[in-house]
Amino acid sequence: MGLGIQSQQEYKQRYKEDERLPSNPSRLYADDWINWIHFLLPRDISNLKQFKTACAILKIKDSAQYRVTQKNYPQLPSKPEKRISDWSNWYDALDIPKLYGYYELAALVQSKGVCSLAEYAKLRTESNDPRMPVKPEERYRGKGWTNTYDFCGVKRPYQVKYLTDEWSLWAETIKEFLKSARGGDTKAKDLCEFVREYIEPNGFEESPLDFLTRGSTNIQPMLNLFEQVPVTRRKKWVFSINEFLDWIISSYLILEDTETGEITHIKDAKNPFSHINFSGETAPQVINETDKMALPYQYVKAGREWIFPLDSVEKKLSYRDLAHLHHFSSDWVQINDSSLLDKNDPDCVFKVENGKTYLWFPAYWTYTYSLMQLPARGMQIVYCDSGEADQELADFKNGKVAWKKNKTKLAGLTNRQGMVSKSGQGEFGVHYTSNKTKFDGSGYTIPFMPIELAYWLVKLRKWQQKYNPLKEPTKWLDCERTNLNEVQRKQKGSNCFLFRDYLEKEPGTFGGRLRTRLAAALYFSGKSDVKTATYKGLKYNQSIKELEKSQTIPLSHFKSPYTPHSMRVSLINAYAFEFGIPLEVIMKLVGHSSILMTIYYTKSGKTGANLREKMEVGEKEAMSKATQTLKSFVEQQRIEEVKSQLVGSSVDLLNSLDNARPASSYLWKDFGICPVGGAFCSEGGCPVATKANIYHPVPAGYLGEQNCFQCRLFITGPAFLVGLAAMFNEISLAVNTQSIRYTSLGQKLDNIAEKIDVIEHQLYKIKTDSSDKSALESNRRELVGERMHLNSEIETRAKKLDLYLSDMNAIHRHIHNCQTVMRNPKENAENQYQLIVPSEFTLGVELDEVSSFHQLSEVCSNAELYHSCSDDLAVTRRSQMIDKMMVENGIQPQLFLLSEEEQLLVGNQLTELMLTRLKGWENVDRLMDGSLTLKDLSIDNQFDEKTIRELFEKSKPLKRIG
Template sequence: MGRKISFLSYSQASERVSKMGITSKADYLARYKECPGLPREPAHLYGEEYLGWDDYCGKGRGYYTFEEGRDAVIKMGIKSLSQYRVRCKEDSMLPSFPRKFYGGEYKGFYAFSGQENLKYASMIEASKAVVLLGCKNVVEYRVQCHQDPLLPSSPSSFYADEWKGWPFFLNMESILKTTVDKYATYDEFVSILSDLGIATSFEYNARYKEHPKLPSQPHVIYMKDWAGWREVFSANSGLYSTWQEAKVMVSQCRFTTKAEYLGGCSFDGRLPRHPDRKYKDFPGWVTFLLPEKYCCLDDVRCAVKIVGVKSSVSYKEVRKKYPLIPSHPERMFADEWVDWCELCDIPDFYSYESLQQLVRSHGCFIIKDYVRLISKLKDPKIPSSPEEVYPQWRSWYEFLEKPEPYTLVYIRGCGKGWVASVREFLKNQRSGQEKESNICRFIRGYIEPYDLGSSPQEFLTRKATDVRPFKELMSNQANRKAGRSLLLSVNSYLNEVLRNELTIEDDETGELVRVDGASNPFSTFEYKSDGSHGPSETTKPALAFQYVDAMKKWMISDTATTFSDLIVLHQFDADYFEVDGSLIDDTDPDCVFKKQGDKYLLWFPGYWMLAYTLISIPARARQVAYNDSGEFDEYIADIENDKIVWVKNKNPLAKCKSRQAFIQRCDDNAWGMHFTSNKTSYLGDGYDVPWAPETLVYWMIRFRKWQEKYNSIKRSKPWTECTRTNLNEGQLKRKGANCFLFRAFKEEQPPAYTARLSERLAAALYFTQPRNLSLATFVDGRSHGSLSHYESKYTPHCMRVSLITAYVMEFGLPIEVVMKLAGHASVVMSIYYVKVGAAFLRRRMDEGEKLALRDQAYAAQEMLEQNRLDELTHDLIANSELALQVLRAGNVGSTLVRDYGLCPYAAARCEDGGALVGGTNIWHPVPAGYLGIQNCVRCRHFITGPIFLGGLLSLWNEISLRLNFLSEHYFDFEKEIENWLEQIKVLDELEYDMEQIGGFFDPKERSRIELEIRKLQSEKEGVAKKMDMFLCDIQAITKQINECKALIAEQTSKDEAQVQLVVHDQNEIKIEIEQTSLFQQLNEVCINASIFQSASADFATPRRSQMIDRMALINKIRPAMCSLSEKEQLAVGNQVTKFLLQRLKTWGRVDQLIDGHILLEDLGDDERISKEELDELLTSKAPRLLDLIEVLV
């Protein structure tokens, strides 16, 4: 067995000291020998575990959290660490050593005391800065520290809680080695002492000058290797030469921690005090302390303590790393074996029933609630993994008293005999999950309660079956649709069993004959639905795009370029995985890691990249998760010189002509996306989208490269081996194999992502939500680094709904485009996901629709002239009912028809077209506006309707352009006034200075400027008045456009004889107001002027012509528009714009060319416009005025 020398663990020692009633250090030193296993100096033995005498003696177990402690320190007014050391005893809840107690949360005493830290937060940072300054001693530091304002004048006081001495702070080891000719290594130093026969530190201090290469301060020169004089003089005097030899003795002593070894290694003079420094190939403390042989259960128990095993499951995991540990100690040492709790020192837990009652009393309904309860109560009698503790355990559902899901896993009674048959049936079924749920509901709700057969064959061959319970089961479903689905699934399954297992072929005739008595008792059942319709839109809540965008920018800021820049995402513990130190590359900015003791924890960006993708594109989480990385594709996207390029894949496993990657290059050299699957088409090879956000493309490339380096794979993963899909066996075979981009860490397939996505989206919402709006919640008092404490009603699927809604409603994308982005099979499906009251949307009418609307205005005039008012009035709206009555009276000769509406008084009643005068029956004249005193759009006699919608929109755009010009004029006035005010401010300061020195100040200049400001203010107010007038016109036109939309939505018959103004939420036309470039706005007005007779391009045509001439001049083409008349400019300008739009495809590219951001020579091959083509278009001697229809084709 060997000799066992062991100190108590910190917790055991602390508990023993508390029971002994020891309350002070003096008392402890007098009595610690009463209890074997107590060290004389606990601070030295327990190292980081030791948190001060109060904690060690058990006087202050309930310490504050970091936030509570900080608030207490601020309240007490403590401003320095020295003050804290004295006064922390005033509050027993404050720890003596806050840096040790709070660990990573503690960022220095300044932060802990609520003071603004104007110095380096840690001693390490300050030390690096000192090295850069070149300070070689304390004196030089005192002189030079002021050169860096972040360095404290007294670092030993400022960093008192982490101070390690001046040699460490000044990095004197490297300084002395480079400035003094001393032995370069610790081993050389030790060797020469042996040669000189120096055996004590006193002798060394007396003789070191005999040899010029011996330093006076060896503990500084060899700081990293220094372990004390004892190690120096014993290095060549009998210490074990290898760690393996030392391990033989150590394993006999059964040390279980480093602290125990340090406290007991002195019993054998050959054991080094610091083997990790002594032996260059030291394997780590766990391997060093583990027993070499396992002769009894005590050896296993020792190993369990060393590796920290707490359950049988973790024991099996540990054995993968340390295979010498016995695989089955319960068999190997059966005579000594009690149970796993005894082996792992697990406390006695509550009984199953008691724990269940406790959980119920605290309102735990899900596993997450149970985890929170453990954290809240901190009761060691509550197991963290109850499924490993209780033999009667069946499932979490039963434990939490919740109904078990209807899946094959939870069939336990006589229905077990059905499982294999049902599983075989589901292999080739679509909607497999729904059918599995229905069949399991049938088995558990009908077969098992009434004991109707241990197999489907037995059930189908029964002589008589009571079907009434089954009818009752169907009627008890949530709705009739669910009942009908249950019947269809059960019949489909039972009929399949009849065909495949209860039907035989006659050997003579080949006729198919059913086994005697075999029949489906439900084959004649009919179950009609109640006729109710499902929701016309998704029931998932939509999140406003501004919040989705805020989440994206929180996850990945605009300035981020590597994963190390994503600092806000590094705070969550669930994203770190323990890895071997060899995998860490501290020179790689994408390698984010932290170190805990001897462990390296690597940050895995996969879950956050999945969440970021989900809020960037309107795809389903399942679609995104199962996309391909492209690691084995022939060509692949990459980043070179901060640019995204398409390159040949250098991976030796790359396959010729393979194109599976999520990020693809489209035919027009733009970036697109490839999805490996789609909910509406599992049979195909996925689908492509010829668009992808550029930022998403960049981060997907970085993530793929991270996966290749830190989570590499050697093959494509066959879908048939994927265990987390909802596809049947046939569908999985058709899918082939993929290199999954979002594969889990150390796996080949994607993880179970739903919960992980929900938590991360909730955390992102929590940190970005407005203060007065609750979009996500956080459990108070918990660690912000635990993702399980964040919750939100906005699920991953809500992100899809939100993006589709934003694309349609905010961006105005056509439904057919959204179909492509979302992977929908029909327009109806895309509309279903639009979370608004509208069921139809168009962003803007094209030129052809404008022509059609213009023709409708002509048709309206023709109806009026032919007295066919009954066909017209139901398509009209009016500002007053009286106007419609006048129109219906049939005074055709008095009706004036314009592009934007009708006047039933032939423009003769403008003087009373305004509002009432007070409480009288007298009417004001119609307010003047853009149209002058005949401002129809604000007149109470005005009549319009959907047939005039084109004219109304044309007028709206025309006034909007004028407002644009006026606003420029207005802001010019403001800027000029601001400049004058700055000059007055300067003169005021000059006047003050002159008064101070008794000089004379001449106020004439200031008076002149003030006069100029008053003049400018007057001019500005004039412009503002005109802007107000035009804005009122726009408001009136907008109201009429909205009423036209409402009328379109509510018309149910062409013969209606009344005006309709109620908007139905299922049928609405949407007209968006969008922000465009100035050139596009000018062109819109010019096009309208070519269509509608009432439209005017007087302001738009000259400005557009100037911009076209400027573009020509930039491209070294002679300007020609200025030499044309206004009519010619309108026609030629329309022709030039149409030509540019046809070649460049998008307004964005046209705007870039017009503004001079790109030149003709910069255009690609598919956009190429030669100077000759444009010059010929502009300089024709007799420019051909295009026909209206030709312009718009």
């Protein structure tokens, strides 16, 4: 057809251009008519114009489609590139827009600020530019494409896979090193940055072996890079570089003589950074990090109680009862075999939509809840064991944890690895498969777990066993998301991971899942009181109506400025220490009982019987001689002779003490020694990066920032046992004082919470606006404000309690170590001197619940004996109790007329007199609490008004130790 008409519609518009064309050809040529395509197609196709017309009529878009279509139309040439005289290429023939070249497209993408393939796809759709390929990563493979970052002009991450081919030898060596290096992720980044920012731009060798054998090396560009980063980062970075380069030398560039053991470096290989460590620099202490918001405990508590209600155990709740958690679409997994479902199981929650069956997966919310209950790191929790392969399994019976024999085929393949762990007779705690200070370490158990958490962890284990079973425990070596190197994973053995993903053996990536669920929990539990989270950027009262209408809710729309790291999961965390005061004692302390540490000694009497006696003032003074002896040894620079009688947090530091260390560097206390003169409190805490020799400051405590008890540099020993016990009792009194106020505030908070509940119930009943409703809302706002203020005060008290309890735990650990030294003295080596001779008597320690007066008197007595002890919290309270006793017995009160120092001295003597005359604390306590009067005492007691008056007239102080 000469007009080149390509469709029926175009024919009806243009047929009049040629008077020979009929208006309705299908009717005119009815006998021969086939269809419009057959009518319009050229009978002979010999030039490009005819070819283009034919392809347009047949709607052919590319060469592949042409080859398929050509078989149905004989007039289409099978090889048009040979048949068509004026042929050029397929792009021209089919009017296909020619795609951009790689560099042309990359320049376009970068000019538009595109940073990812998702943004590229959006740009392609919006611009409707046919020259942009759908998948540039496939289209330009081998034609310029390297990675998305180069394509978008964004700086590549410092990862091994993003080192270019030119530096492949460095990449392979780094990968080999990381197989055995600890902290692989961080070191990979450090080393890739080293290669990209120092090796590449300065034109150094493409092989690390050649770099280390090049001779002299200009390290100044690298030193300039170090100067651009903070001290802590600088130390870690240079440590990674040195460890890597030293590893290359030891692995590839040394020769060892098998006969002599002599080591020779190949081609004088050397690490040019071996002398750089920045050990003399200290990181500046950040006083106030305003960018890191901490989430107050009250919101964490409300959030976790929204996830799993507080009365879960009491009401025996199941997953089916958690309807508020079933609205989130990302917690549902599609299953192919519906026969796996148990419709009679209240923990089997499923639904059918559009012919597809979905099962509700409880692991993500349980993990979120666990992190809001336990003072542990996220990775520690997510890799906890379910206990599925242990000999015994935790279960619930009558609202308590009970243990039953594991009768599954997995039983016995792991040994007591379950997260819910048996920690004593009738007790249970948390078992972590990894150490709290290093993820690759062996597991450990803490002797406490909230009963509500145990309930839901047991439920999750049963659910996993039934609906997501394992054939065998999972080898850590097969895990891909732990950030551990190959060697570390081999050492870890196998576990049945409780929080494993559905149809997987290992937990998934929990970071994003946790953030959105934390935000959702804060959003729904916080309601309209305070903005802790938002939905689509809106506050609770602005968006809750939309959510109430929704059947499914996307978690991705929940946002919160608070991160999982910012949570305070408990107000008092001292129970989480691996070794410390027995848990029941801590609970008594928090419940404001008076706990006293008593030192007793056991002597063998003439009859051979063991006589157990409490250490009194005289014995305490005698014990101090051991301290003086130790001090004289140190002053004479003979510490190595008594070093076996010392204990400390750091074995390395103890071993480093020698006679060469000047005596002036030791700072003496009644409870121990600071071997660095009190100058390194800023580095006495836990490690930031152990091998890089970076440490946090020592945690503040009862003694303030110079908190010796928790300092890694502090040393003590049996000679300081009495001083340690004295400080323990003083801090115990501080805990008692704080816990009374803490409990009182808690009771006030409960009362206010009850009032708010009543008002909310009344507001619910009032539908329309009225003066009553306004008054109630105003009252509610006031109560909510008061509740927030009380919560703040409670947190302040709890923080102090936490600090004090942590100190008591640390002292308890030191005392335990002292007792170990005394019980197991090292074999008498030459020049070893025993400060306390164990054959004379045995010292022991007991924790007793005593009366308030007994506790106050012990603290006051120690304050008179030891410079390190203080009577600030005790003396006035004791004086009030003594004066009150005197008034109740018809005696003129005396102590309130004296100064605090005089009250201490006279009060101590009066207490000693009462103990002597009344034959022990039982009668003294009865006298002080009013259940016994002076008139009730027999003449034999010789304690009356005259005795007390005489004491006040001639009292004299005890001699202070030291």
